[in-house]
Amino acid sequence: MGTPTTPTTPAEAASLLRLVTAGSVDDGKSTLVGRLLHDSQSLLTDQLAAVVEASQVRGLDTPDLALFTDGLRAEREQGITIDVAYRHFATPRRRFILADTPGHVQYTRNMVTGASTAEVALILVDARAGLGEQTRRHTAVAALLGVPHVVLVVNKMDLVGHAEPVFAAITEEFTRYAAALDVLHVDAVPVSALHGDNVVTPSTGMPWYQGPTLLEKLETAPIGADPAARPARLPVQYVIRARTSGHREYRGYAGQLTSGRLRVGDPVTILPAGITTTIAALDVLGEPYDEAQAPQSVAVRLADDVDVSRGDMIAADPLPQMTRDVAATAVHLAERPLSTGDKVLLKHTTRTVRAVVTDIPYSIAVDTLARVEPTDGERGRLRMNDIGRVLLRTAEPVAMDDYRDHRDTGSFLLIDPAGGDTLTAGLHTEGPA
Known part of the structure; x- marks a missing residue:
């Protein structure tokens, strides 16, 4: 499980927020994603031109923002060849990877993929319909997968007269349900994705809402605990064997650090064998390093001649x-x-x-x-x-x-x-x- 793009340095990881969108069919998720991309100026000129042209063919006076994502979603839902559409965008404050999951009930399983590495889950609800079974299911999946932050996005507020009591009732019901799942803190934003209210720019139709826009919440959402602060875990993906220029055998054990730090001289344990040894050298992208930390990919050389294979784990105390x-x-x-x-x-x-x-x-x-x-x-x-x-x-x-x-x-x-x-x-x- 995971997204297709992984930061290669700790600095990249610190500036990146992964989020997942989920909601029932017709809650307006495609339009919301399109609005985020459009209003944050994260679209290429040719992408925007193609949507404008397609919207005009349909007889629309303004661009249909849902078209930014619906083409890929249609392909995914017809053939199941693409189960989650990933969108990359950035603002001056932060970079984002957005996992856009299908809304149909038969694709609930695909949310597992999108939410497995997410730090924020955007749960979309149609203001007219309120919470449905699919809303509850998506929230349960987000809770079970340990997504740290949940944002309730109450969409289509323009179709209920921008009524504050409607927003308040949905927020209260959702907060109660989320609390039963041990999701103790829920942010909520009333929006109209179609008109852009409270997505990137504040709404003039809902003066009773004085909170941040959805994009402001995403830009300020705390990124989870530093993976480098946890005990080191290096699942071995590949064993590198080669002869050096001095005809000595090089043997390294390569993989991605899922957590923790490794330093030259650190004691480690090879699992499942339980053999203890120390780090003799670290190579990152072919260059020697004294230290590597999650989520970097690294090749480890060990001080002792021990048997290590793909599927083993190099770990530091406390051990799994x-x-x-x-x-x-x-x-x-x-x-x-x-x-x-x-x-x-x-x-x-x-x-x-x-x-x-x-x-x-x-x-x-x-x-x-x-x-x-x-x-x-x-x-x-x-x-x-x-x-x-x-x-x-x-x-x-x-x-x-x-x-x-x-x-x-x-x-x-x-x-x-x-x-x-x-x-x-x-x-x-x-x-x-």
């Missing part, structure tokens, strides 16, 4: 838990159900191991948050878009953190061993969902 019994909150992504007793492949960082589903004790009804347990004599089962609790037993130990502490090393995918299809996204948590 080595376990064969994995308890997780899971979002099922595939049409084929996931059932107790199923044999699967568990893909965790760069490591893939065989596993069996030992139990699915309950699913979660996202509208009420109630646990739905299997009836007597029936095996636990998750169907597409279901969220539930899954217990697994792996054939080999896996070095897994709690998802609430490390999103990258606390998440995994379940894969069909026969066809290679992705079945389920899991979040390893010891406590209840």
Whole structure:
């Protein structure tokens, strides 16, 4: 899970905000994204010209901002070849990667991809319709994935007469629901994406709202905890073997630091073997460095001749838990159900191991948050878009953190061993969902 673009330096990571948009069909999400891009002057001249021309062909006097995203979304929803549309834009204050997820209920699973690395979730609601099942489902997914900040965007305020009581009622209901999901702080903005009210510029039609615009909230939203401040985790993606000019063998272990710092001389542990050694050298983009930190990609050379392979993890204290019994909150992504007793492949960082589903004790009804347990004599089962609790037993130990502490090393995918299809996204948590 993750976005297609990863900062290569700590400075780039510090200036970048990842956000995900989610909402029901016809809530105006395409228009909102188009308005953000248009009014923040993040569109190329030819992109704008193409939309203006297409809008004129449709007989419209003004550009249809939804066209900036609908072309890609149509392709995605017809063929499922693109499950999330990523948009890059920038203002003088910050750079953004926006994951625009589908609104149809059958594509709820795709929000998992967009929200897996997001720091802000924009939950869009039509002011006329209020909270629906899909709104609640998207909010539950954002909460389960640990998205740090949630912004409720109440759209189409122009169609309810810019009425403050409508906005207040929706905000109160949403805040109660979010609190039940342990989302304790919700920002809310009343907007009209069609007319640009409170998206980038303040609205003249809602003088009762004195808060920041949506873009101002995004520009000032705190970026999450520095990944370099957590214990070091380097899943080994590639083993580099080469002969140096002096005919000595070079052996490096390359991957992306998901968290923490590594310095020359630091003690580390190779997992799952549990062998301890120290860092002899660090190479970043072929150049020697004394220190590397998340999210940099790095090649590590070790002081001792130890056996390290792709899928191993180089880690610093405190170490992740080595376990064969994995308890997780899971979002099922595939049409084929996931059932107790199923044999699967568990893909965790760069490591893939065989596993069996030992139990699915309950699913979660996202509208009420109630646990739905299997009836007597029936095996636990998750169907597409279901969220539930899954217990697994792996054939080999896996070095897994709690998802609430490390999103990258606390998440995994379940894969069909026969066809290679992705079945389920899991979040390893010891406590209840």
